[in-house]
Amino acid sequence: MVCGIAGILQPGGAPVNAGDLRAMSRALAHRGPDDEGFHHEGGLGLAHRRLAILDLSPAGRQPMPNEDGTVWLTYNGQLYDFEPLRRRLEEQGHRFRSHTDTEVIVHLYEEDGDELLASIDGMFAFALWDARRRRLLLARDRLGIKPLFYARRGGDLAFASELKALLALPWVPREVSASALVHYLYQSSVPGDVSVFEGVRKLSPGEYLVAEDGAIRTGRYWPGPPEHARPESPGSATDALRAGLEAAVRSHLVADVPVGTFLSGGLDSTAVTWQARRAVGGPLHTFSVRFEGPAAYDEGDAALAVARALDTTHHELRLGPDAVRDLPAVFSANDEPFAISSAIALHHLARFAREHVKVVLTGDGADEILGGYPWRHEPDWGRRARPGAALRGLALTGVRSLRGSVGTGPGLAEQLGARLRRLGRPDERYAEIVCAFTPEEMERLLAPDLAPLARAVWADSPLRRAYRAEGGADEVNRRLRADLRTTLVDEMLMKVDRTTMAAGLEARVPFLDRHLVEWAMALPGIEKVRGGIGKIVLRRALLPVLPKVARRRKHGFDTPLGAWLRGPLRGLLRDLLAPEAVRRRGLLRAGVVERLVAAHLGGRGDHSRKLFSLMVLEQWLSERARAPRSTAAPSLAAVRA
Structure with a gap:
C-alpha cells in the first residue's frame, strides 16, 4: 500500500511529543486518506497515513x-x-493476521534481519523498529520510486515521506542551501541526497540507514544493475523483453481495489496498457489528456485510437489554458522548487483518475532503461573529436538557443568556445545535454556575489559524478546508467510520486521492475539506440502486436509551456519575474532575466524551461516567506550563508 510514513527517534529515552507526531501525520494526510495510526514506545514515535x-x-x-x-x-x-515470500514464511512457521505485503516484511525481518532487503522486490520506503535491540532501520527501494527524507539533531532522528512533514517539527533546520538552489537551476529539481534545506537529507535509492545507541550509519544494499553487457540475438532479446514486461505488468496489477492505466498513445503506455488488458481479461480503465491549443502537444486522438483498439473503458480529460489556474497547487505539492512542466498535466490527470480508480500503471521508466532519448543517449558528434562533426553537433544542440539567452552580447563567443572545449570532456557533455543552463549562462544569471557558485556547483554536479562512475559500460549504457542514478529519481519519479499521491492515487511503474531493469541494463547499447532511433528492442518486441498508432512520436504528458508563457501564463511570468521583484530578491541579475523574458515573448527562441525554473523558484521563495514560522524559509542573508 502506498502511504505516508513519519517518525521520531530520541535515543535518550525521552518520550516523543505526541503533538509533534500528529502534526507530521497531518502534513501527510493526502498520501493516506483512508486511515491514520501511531505507535509510541519510550523515545520512539511512528506515524502512518x-x-x-x-x-x-x-x-x-x-x-x-x-x-x-x-x-x-x-x-x-x-x-x-x-x-511467494509469504508462502515461504508460512512454511517456516509464521502465522499471518492480514493479507498485506506489510506483514510479510515484519516476519521476513524476524527470519533474515537486514538481509531481507536483498529478498524484496518492489517500490518502498519504510521504518522498522526492533524493540529488543532498540534499533531503527530505514530503507528505500532500489530505484528510488518512493521517497524518504530525514533530519538529525544530535542523536535524535526524524524521518518522513515528504519534506513538509519534517517541517512540522520546530527543530528541523530551515536554512536554505544556496548550492541546492543553484543545483536546482541547473537541473530543474534539487538532485541527489541533499534537500533544499541544510541539515535535511534524502535516503538514496538502494540505501538503508540504521540508528542504534545514538549513532547513525548508512549503507547500500543494491550496488546497481549489472555493469557488463550480455549480447543477445535480436529474436531472443525481443522474446525476453516481451516476457519480462508481461510478468512485470501482471505483478503490478495485484490489488484489492480498481486499477487503471495512464495512456498517452505512445509506445510505452500502450505497451503497458496492452499487457494489462490481456492480464485482467475484463474491463480496464484508461486515462488520457487532450490539450486544447497547439496540435503538436495534443495526444488525445492517439490515446483514443489505442483505447478503442484495446477495448478499454476510456476516460479523457480536456485541458485548456485555464488549467494554469491550478498552478499554485502544482507548486505546493513539492516542498522544494521543482520545475518539470509535465507535472502540470499529471496533476490534473491524477485527480481525474482518482474519481474512478485508486491505482494506475504508467509507462514511465522505459525511456531510461531502453534509450528513449536518442539525442541524449546515442554517442554524439564530439566523441571522436572531429572538428567538422563537432561544429555540426553544436548546431544541432542549439547555437540558436544562445541568441536571446542569458549569454547575449559580448559573451556569445565565450559560450561557443566553452561548448567546444567541453567536446573533449564527456561527463560535461552529458551534463550539459540534461541541464537547463550552461555554466556560462549560470554565471551571468546569478547575482555577482553568488556567481562563483555556478562553477563550484557545476564541478560537483551529480550528473557528472554519475557519468564518471559508470566507466565500464558502453557509451549508450553509460548514459542510461547515469540517468538511473540522477534524472530518473530526481525528475520523473519525484514528479509521479508527488502528483499522484497529492490526489490519493497510487502509481506503479512496471518498466522499473527490478528484473526488467537488470535485464535491460545488461543489454548492449546498440540494441537500444542506433541511427537516431531509440528503444529499438522495445519496438521490435511490441510494435508488431500493438495498434499501429503506437508507432507515432510520443510526447508523454508534456504541456505546451512555451505557448502558455506567451498566453495564459504571460501575466504570471511578468509578475513573478518583474525586474523590481528580481532586484528585491537579490539572487539573480534583473537585466539578464528581463532579456530572457523579452526574447521568449518576442518569439526569439523557446526559453520556456529556463523561465519556468525561475518562476517556480520565485514562487517557492515567496510562499516560504509567507508561511508560518514552523515552515518558513529564512531571510536572503541566510540563503546566502
Whole structure:
C-alpha cells in the first residue's frame, strides 16, 4: 500500500511529543486518506497515513507489529513478490493476521534481519523498529520510486515521506542551501541526497540507514544493475523483453481495489496498457489528456485510437489554458522548487483518475532503461573529436538557443568556445545535454556575489559524478546508467510520486521492475539506440502486436509551456519575474532575466524551461516567506550563508 510514513527517534529515552507526531501525520494526510495510526514506545514515535490497496480490513492498519510487539513497521510501498515470500514464511512457521505485503516484511525481518532487503522486490520506503535491540532501520527501494527524507539533531532522528512533514517539527533546520538552489537551476529539481534545506537529507535509492545507541550509519544494499553487457540475438532479446514486461505488468496489477492505466498513445503506455488488458481479461480503465491549443502537444486522438483498439473503458480529460489556474497547487505539492512542466498535466490527470480508480500503471521508466532519448543517449558528434562533426553537433544542440539567452552580447563567443572545449570532456557533455543552463549562462544569471557558485556547483554536479562512475559500460549504457542514478529519481519519479499521491492515487511503474531493469541494463547499447532511433528492442518486441498508432512520436504528458508563457501564463511570468521583484530578491541579475523574458515573448527562441525554473523558484521563495514560522524559509542573508 502506498502511504505516508513519519517518525521520531530520541535515543535518550525521552518520550516523543505526541503533538509533534500528529502534526507530521497531518502534513501527510493526502498520501493516506483512508486511515491514520501511531505507535509510541519510550523515545520512539511512528506515524502512518494509509491508502488502503491490499486487505482493506482493519487488519491492514499500520504501524504493524509482529506477534509479540517486539518489531514494528511503518511502510509505504508495494512488494511485487510478497506472495511467494509469504508462502515461504508460512512454511517456516509464521502465522499471518492480514493479507498485506506489510506483514510479510515484519516476519521476513524476524527470519533474515537486514538481509531481507536483498529478498524484496518492489517500490518502498519504510521504518522498522526492533524493540529488543532498540534499533531503527530505514530503507528505500532500489530505484528510488518512493521517497524518504530525514533530519538529525544530535542523536535524535526524524524521518518522513515528504519534506513538509519534517517541517512540522520546530527543530528541523530551515536554512536554505544556496548550492541546492543553484543545483536546482541547473537541473530543474534539487538532485541527489541533499534537500533544499541544510541539515535535511534524502535516503538514496538502494540505501538503508540504521540508528542504534545514538549513532547513525548508512549503507547500500543494491550496488546497481549489472555493469557488463550480455549480447543477445535480436529474436531472443525481443522474446525476453516481451516476457519480462508481461510478468512485470501482471505483478503490478495485484490489488484489492480498481486499477487503471495512464495512456498517452505512445509506445510505452500502450505497451503497458496492452499487457494489462490481456492480464485482467475484463474491463480496464484508461486515462488520457487532450490539450486544447497547439496540435503538436495534443495526444488525445492517439490515446483514443489505442483505447478503442484495446477495448478499454476510456476516460479523457480536456485541458485548456485555464488549467494554469491550478498552478499554485502544482507548486505546493513539492516542498522544494521543482520545475518539470509535465507535472502540470499529471496533476490534473491524477485527480481525474482518482474519481474512478485508486491505482494506475504508467509507462514511465522505459525511456531510461531502453534509450528513449536518442539525442541524449546515442554517442554524439564530439566523441571522436572531429572538428567538422563537432561544429555540426553544436548546431544541432542549439547555437540558436544562445541568441536571446542569458549569454547575449559580448559573451556569445565565450559560450561557443566553452561548448567546444567541453567536446573533449564527456561527463560535461552529458551534463550539459540534461541541464537547463550552461555554466556560462549560470554565471551571468546569478547575482555577482553568488556567481562563483555556478562553477563550484557545476564541478560537483551529480550528473557528472554519475557519468564518471559508470566507466565500464558502453557509451549508450553509460548514459542510461547515469540517468538511473540522477534524472530518473530526481525528475520523473519525484514528479509521479508527488502528483499522484497529492490526489490519493497510487502509481506503479512496471518498466522499473527490478528484473526488467537488470535485464535491460545488461543489454548492449546498440540494441537500444542506433541511427537516431531509440528503444529499438522495445519496438521490435511490441510494435508488431500493438495498434499501429503506437508507432507515432510520443510526447508523454508534456504541456505546451512555451505557448502558455506567451498566453495564459504571460501575466504570471511578468509578475513573478518583474525586474523590481528580481532586484528585491537579490539572487539573480534583473537585466539578464528581463532579456530572457523579452526574447521568449518576442518569439526569439523557446526559453520556456529556463523561465519556468525561475518562476517556480520565485514562487517557492515567496510562499516560504509567507508561511508560518514552523515552515518558513529564512531571510536572503541566510540563503546566502
